[in-house]
Amino acid sequence: MTAKNDALTRSGFEHYYELDYDAATRDFERALAAHPDDAFAVNHLLAAIFFRELYRAGAMESSAYANNSFLSNRTPVQIDSKTERRIKELTERALALSDQQIAKNPRDANAYYARGVTRGMQSTYLALVNKSWFGALGSAKGARHDHEKVLELDPQYNDARLVVGLHSYIVGSLPWPIRVVAHVVGESGNKASGLRDLSTASNSGGDAAVDAKVVLALMLRREQRYNDALDVERQLTAAHPHNFLFALEEANLLKDSGHGAEAITAYRQVLARAARGDYHDPHLEFAYYGLGETLRGHRDFAAAVEAYQAVEGLPRANADIRRRSELAAGEMYDVLHQRERAVKMYETVIASGGESDQAQRAREHLSRPYEN
Template identity: 50%
Template sequence: MTFLVPHVIRYTEVGKVREHSLVNIVMSGSLRRLATAVSFLFCLFVAPGRSGAAFAQASGSGKPRPENVSVRTRDPLTDTGFEHFYNLDHDHAIQDFERVLEKHPDDPFAVNHLITGVLIRELYRMGAMNTGEYANDSFIGQAHRPADLKIKARIKQLVQRAEKLEEQQLKANPNDVDALYARGVTRGQFATYTALVERAWFSALRNAVGARHDHERVLEMDPKYIDAKLVVGAHYYVMGSLPWGVKVAVSLVGLSGSKQKGIQYLYEATDSGDEISVDAKIVLMLFLRREHRYDEALKIARGLIPRYPQNMLIALEEGNLLRASGHSREAVAVYRKIWQAGQDGHYPGLHYELAVLSLGDLLRSQKDYQGAAAAYELVSEAPQPDREYLQRANLAAGEMYDVLKKRELAVKKYQAVLATNTQTPPAETARKHMKEAYRDE
């Protein structure tokens, strides 16, 4: 991909970059890579912004609360909502967050919690929550099902509501670190929305950079505000991971990053002792996987699984980590365990069939074509399989049958792919295979 460094790139105000100065990056496609990279970290399971979390220990130890911190209500329903959220029970999480907001309509943290629930539920419905895509750069070009128009409108309305409350508080007290932190959370979540839902790369970049600056300012005013280290640390890591050409461009606008410093910040956030540590652990787990530090990532995953037993995605990540680290036999056992637990009703309403789709891919890589075909066939046995997963499984099963010289079965699977949706990349591949049998290379 060609990268053209513009001769002038400058900031007009915090978090905003002149669009005409970045036109060459947009034209080359590098902005899309940068924008998605720096915004996706707000997405996967992460629910930053719980009120008062950073100061729970300080207040409990009798230390005076900083004067530049606005007092936030600690509602028990918020904790209940996040228990539902991390167990992927998005509907009940949203109900709890809505009730909290009804009781505290002027609290931007409460609005941000509701944004989190609504946004992540929609991303899950769209099929954009597969951690495997975020272990590399495939998520950048991966388009999923379109978002519901009503949900899009609701997210935008909630973002506007949160921003209005935050700006009112900052106007009254520019040094209110809670309000500044909340604004960074709102910007970060809107960056996720614009990148993964609207796929509006420039807007995503602008909001993600704004979130980083807000939280860097929070840490300048109060270094003990550990919550802010999640976003800043993740941003440092992503910026430090960018290709050299992109790093040169973003350095001209004052942005820098370091993978080592980013991981250090995230580790500090995991040791904070409050709820933000869960968010930091999940982000850190994904970054450690990208760094091939599998033992560290596995330790985190295995600590979270018993705490959130209904979170099928974290359980699946254990299998992905085992596979990536070369422990294929253990990975097979994990995938089968998830599938059986789903069949036994342990993951109600969740698309646990992703486990056997992953199992099929693993067995296929080992050239166990019969075993892979059998695994792919299981996807259709889920109560309501995700249409995208089902289509991928049918295509893969057809290819396995072609390799096994079972052409009649292969054609039936390709027909099943087309019966699901004729306008997708798997459908295009299936049409080709119907004309000419697939051959494993």
């Protein structure tokens, strides 16, 4: 038996896709103890620990990646030094195990796949934690090459199409001058073929199928193919009804596609289910902010203020979403001709926002009331 088909691994992934990363970590720790030389077991534990930190920081909400604005965000995800050391140790261990297996058998598709997965997580870490875009690109390139090797050895190894498809889509999305440079240094990409690979991976029933669906839905959202993205997202919510992010993304897609009334209902359902305890550690600030934005679009400004201000009462709200909500609440108070309340919200944003875009807009609104 390998770690891939261990009962503890299966249990770990059930917790993982419910966003109960602590329970997933416990199961993956035990699976690794039973399979200490299995790179897959190391990767599973690495993923649970790393994505727990990303989720804690609010860095897994898809709206941040629905356009290219995240590339200009220089605020790194903060991870404590003990966890950083653990992530580094597991990354190095997984890479070493894969390298050893490839040295023994250069045609071992599983070893190339495992190494590509590790490199993919390393790329994400470098991008979001270290804000090292060049380092992240190097690891991403290595991940793609590993998974292209997997498909060369076994064309039916469809899990590998997740990384290959995502990389192809990203390169194909680059502005033409940059794409030419990428081609010169050996990088090619095509959005259509990337989406096809992602679709194949998502429908393969393999270990990466859920992750492939998540990525596919996000890429379809970027393409403004909202109905297709909703179809994929509803598959995820049906299979994982206790995953807060999947339910939130369905509401986000309804909002972005112009189905405002349905989006309002969806956000309120997410919040109601959270109140019943249906989700593990939900980041409700994203749901309240999305609800506020949708109500604002419907010109229900009083209800929008209520949604925005609900974020203030959350003890661990993402700082960026908190500032956005405070600024939006101030703007709604201006629209409602409640200037004193608007000024108070703008001052709050400035006090916490430093040189952020929200703080700059708040300063402008102090000088001149916001007009819708």
